[in-house]
Amino acid sequence: MNPVRPVAVVSFAQSKQVRREDHRNEVEMLMPVVSDVFAQVGLTKDDMGFVCSGSSDYLVGAPFSFVMALDAVGVWPPMRESHVEMDGAWALYEAWTLLQEGEVDTALVYSFGRSSPTDLQRVLALQLDPYYMAPLWPDPVALAALQARALIDAGRADEKDFAAVAARSRRDALANPNAQVANDTPVEELLADEYVVAPLRRHTLPPVTDGVAAIVLAAGARATSLVDRPAWITGIDHRIETHALGARDLCESPSTRRAAQGAGLLGGSGAGGAVGSGSGGTGGGGVDVDVAELHAPYAHQEIILRDALGLGDSVRVNPSGGALGANALMVAGLIRIGEAATRIMDGSARRAVAHATSGPCLQQNLVCALAAEPGGGA
Amino acid sequence: MSGAGTLTDAGGTGEGPVTSVATPIRVEYQYTAGLAQSRFLKGIAEGKFLGQRCPKCHKVYVPPRGSCPTDGVATTDEVELGNTGTVTTYCVVNVPFQGQSIEIPYICAQILMDGANLAFMGLIQEIPADQVRMGLRVEAVWVDRDELGPNMASVKYFRPSGEPDAAYETFVEYL
Numbered sequence: 309m310n311p312v313r314p315v316a317v318v319s320f321a322q323s324k325q326v327r328r329e330d331h332r333n334e335v336e337m338l339m340p341v342v343s344d345v346f347a348q349v350g351l352t353k354d355d356m357g358f359v360c361s362g363s364s365d366y367l368v369g370a371p372f373s374f375v376m377a378l379d380a381v382g383v384w385p386p387m388r389e390s391h392v393e394m395d396g397a398w399a400l401y402e403a404w405t406l407l408q409e410g411e412v413d414t415a416l417v418y419s420f421g422r423s424s425p426t427d428l429q430r431v432l433a434l435q436l437d438p439y440y441m442a443p444l445w446p447d448p449v450a451l452a453a454l455q456a457r458a459l460i461d462a463g464r465a466d467e468k469d470f471a472a473v474a475a476r477s478r479r480d481a482l483a484n485p486n487a488q489v490a491n492d493t494p495v496e497e498l499l500a501d502e503y504v505v506a507p508l509r510r511h512t513l514p515p516v517t518d519g520v521a522a523i524v525l526a527a528g529a530r531a532t533s534l535v536d537r538p539a540w541i542t543g544i545d546h547r548i549e550t551h552a553l554g555a556r557d558l559c560e561s562p563s564t565r566r567a568a569q570g571a572g573l574l575g576g577s578g579a580g581g582a583v584g585s586g587s588g589g590t591g592g593g594g595v596d597v598d599v600a601e602l603h604a605p606y607a608h609q610e611i612i613l614r615d616a617l618g619l620g621d622s623v624r625v626n627p628s629g630g631a632l633g634a635n636a637l638m639v640a641g642l643i644r645i646g647e648a649a650t651r652i653m654d655g656s657a658r659r660a661v662a663h664a665t666s667g668p669c670l671q672q673n674l675v676c677a678l679a680a681e682p683g684g685g686a
Numbered sequence: 687m688s689g690a691g692t693l694t695d696a697g698g699t700g701e702g703p704v705t706s707v708a709t710p711i712r713v714e715y716q717y718t719a720g721l722a723q724s725r726f727l728k729g730i731a732e733g734k735f736l737g738q739r740c741p742k743c744h745k746v747y748v749p750p751r752g753s754c755p756t757d758g759v760a761t762t763d764e765v766e767l768g769n770t771g772t773v774t775t776y777c778v779v780n781v782p783f784q785g786q787s788i789e790i791p792y793i794c795a796q797i798l799m800d801g802a803n804l805a806f807m808g809l810i811q812e813i814p815a816d817q818v819r820m821g822l823r824v825e826a827v828w829v830d831r832d833e834l835g836p837n838m839a840s841v842k843y844f845r846p847s848g849e850p851d852a853a854y855e856t857f858v859e860y861l
Contacts, residue, residue, distance in 0.1 A: 333720025336752040339760055353758055369715035379751060382758020426715045434711065443709035 309545055310572045314682035315407045316531040316538030317653070318524050319348035320646030325488045325519035325634030328424040334363075334373060337520045338380035338420055345416070345522040349534045353381050356524075357412025359389045360403040362396035362419040363638050366431050377420060388412070395419065396521060396642030397603075397664030397674050401544055403525055413530040418522035421638035428516055428637075435667060437551050448668060449513060453505040455558040455669045456608040460507060462559050465611050467507055471498040473607040474511040474632055481629025488634040489515045514605035514635035521642045523649070539649035539660070542684040543677040545570025551671065558669050561616040567675035568595055568617055572684070573661060594618020597677075598657035601644040603664045605631045612670060613663060627651065641665065645676050652680050659684065722752035725764065727836035733828050737802055739763040745803035771799040771844070772852040773822040774860050778815050791815040797824060797844055798860050805860050812845035821857065823849040 321344035323337055346352055353359075359381055363374050370376075374391045383389060392398045396419025403415035429447035436442045459465050472495050481490035493511075501509035531538040547563035547570070549556055568574045573595045595617045602617075602625060604610035610625065619625065626633075628647040631640050641664025648662035659679045666672040677684070719727060722738055726749040729736035737748035738761035745754065746765050754761055776795035793810035795818065810818055811827075824844040834840045 330718065331721055331724070333718055333723065333752065336720050336722070336760075339753055339758070342758070366713075369713065369717075376751070379753045379755040380758060382754060382756055384756040422718075424716075425718065426713055430713055434713070438709070439707065442711075443707070 309405070309408075309570065310543045311404075311408060311541065311682075313408050313410055313527055314531070314540055315404055315525055315527045316540045316682075317645065317649035317678070318526045318531050318534045318538050319345050320521070320523050320649055321345040321348065322486050322521040322639075322643055322646065323519050324486050325517045325636055327488060327516060327518070329422060329518035334368070334377050334420045334422070334520070335380045337518075338377060338418060338522070341520050341522050342380050342416070342418060345418075345524055349524055349526075351414070351524065351534070353383075353387070353416070356414050356416045357388065358403055358406050358415040359383070359387055360399040360406075360415060360417050361391045362394050362399035362417075362642065363391070363421060364393055366434065367422050367637060368425050381416065381418075395638050395640070395664050395666055396523075397645055397662075397676070398546065398641075398666075400523060400525070400642060400645055400676070401546060401674060404541055404544055407525060407527050410527075413527045415525045416522065417525065417642065418520065419639045419642045420520040421636040421640075422518045423516045423635070423637050424518050432668075441553070449505050449508060451553065451668045452513075452606040452609070453508045454553075455612075456507050456512070456606065458558045459608050459611065464559060464615075465608060467499065467509070468495060469611060470507075470512045470607040471495045471509075473604075473610045474498055477607070477626055477630045477632040478511075480627050481633030484628050484633060486519075486634065487629045488517050490629060490633060508606065508608075511632075512607035514631050514640075515633075517634045517636040517640075519634060519636035519639050519643075521639050521646055523642065523646055535653060537653050537655060537680055539652035539678045540680070540682045540684075541676060542679045542682070543571030543573065544675070546672065546674040548667075548672045551667070553669060556669070559612065561612050561670050561673060564613055564616040564663065564670070564673040564675060567673050568661070571661075571675045571677045573597075573675065573677050574618070594620055595623075595661050596620075597623055597659040597661045599624045599627060599648060599651045599660040601626055601628060601630070601648040601660070601662045603631050603641045603644045605635050605640070605665070607632060609665075609670055617661065617663075617675075624657075641674065645678075648676070648678050652678050720752055722750040722761065726750055729766075730838065730840050731834050731836040733831070733834055733840070735767040735769075735799055735802075735826075737765045737767055737799075739765050746801060747804045748799055748802045749806065765801065767799045767801045770823060770825045770847050770849070771797045771802070772857050773810065773818065773820060773824060774798050774805050774857045775820055776810065776818055778818075793818045795824075795844070796860075798857055803860070808841070809843040810845070811843040819851070821851040821854060823847045823852060
């Protein structure tokens, strides 16, 4: 969707992303981050026209945990509030859509995710179709390995390419104080890792992460009154592929490409936006941006996403370290939008694309286009 | 899978179509109580109720969860409460259920501890069910000292304290 009304990210905050948050509950994790995201723009919860959160009860095993999490915001007097059982990137999409209606000018979006309280491999198997797949408990690493193998068999990449993505991500994460996995390890050394599930070695897997994040959105003049350089959302879209893994070509991400078109980043949707000359493998040009924050939990998925978006070599991919640096479920996608927006707000980028994924093997994809100008600055 | 007892073979053996599939699911979790709730549970293990006060609205929450749900700020001051409180409202449980350990009828009540601004649920004993009423003053009865632990089983139940009933105006805000 392209905006009928300019809406921007005006502040972003996240917790330190850690392997295991031992002592604090979700509310205690969220409170300092919510305070931070408000303090950056001098606002309070009373200034918010809408609050939307993203999380999953499956992660902590507590029904309605998102209702308890509202204690971190304080919803009195009663507020207009919503929740999605998804990554916070989708909560941001809902908030952005509501802001398009023009009734309210501001929104708080937050998400929280603990991946540590349970066996993530089992929990993630439960997102598969309940008749034919879930009863077999295929874990997400095995499914991702099938995808990586398909990519190798198609001659599109090899294990060294996967290691190169991991090495670059970990090195970039060194500059991100909130990242969980950050180090400077050469590709050759990474390739000496044992396989977890061939052809995936430890470094190609996302870390198990606990963390939270929050974003404040503001519309039009309200955004420019709050910050010098709002990160305008010039388009956002979400597309889903079939749950039947066998019916998909796992080497491609057509849903990402469609979402990029829907967000006005690629030709083909009839929407405005820049069409660049990226070297995409899927034809039709590529996304013309300075920075891309891609939610690729597995190293090989970055290669698929780059191709789907047609990102050229000049595009800086995941300067934050990406999901290989930290991957709190339900949070890592919102962080991608926050990181991309930060690059706009700090002046280091004029245009950026943020991406969030959900489901096995990149089943669902959300693409968010951001720019220093409300019209995209093309 | 051993649980798939109702599977029948539709593959030409003449046993008819598959009508249902059993797919047992079990997932285990490690629960993190949080800083505030951990303080509360450690207090319970010592035989006392610990609440936390909101720095903005000054309400005292017990059990505390670390934030004021009204103001959205951290509750920082710890408050030790006494052993007595007031029944704000209650229900008579007449329905037996699996695993029930108390004889029916019994009383499940909302109890507002003195000095607290949030009522919590408790069992009322040592009084006939038909004599329990709103405003009844009660006190906590704890398990023996050596049986105390960081869980609500440390509080056996609440019983009448013998004090005169609390006036309706003193707890109407908490109904």
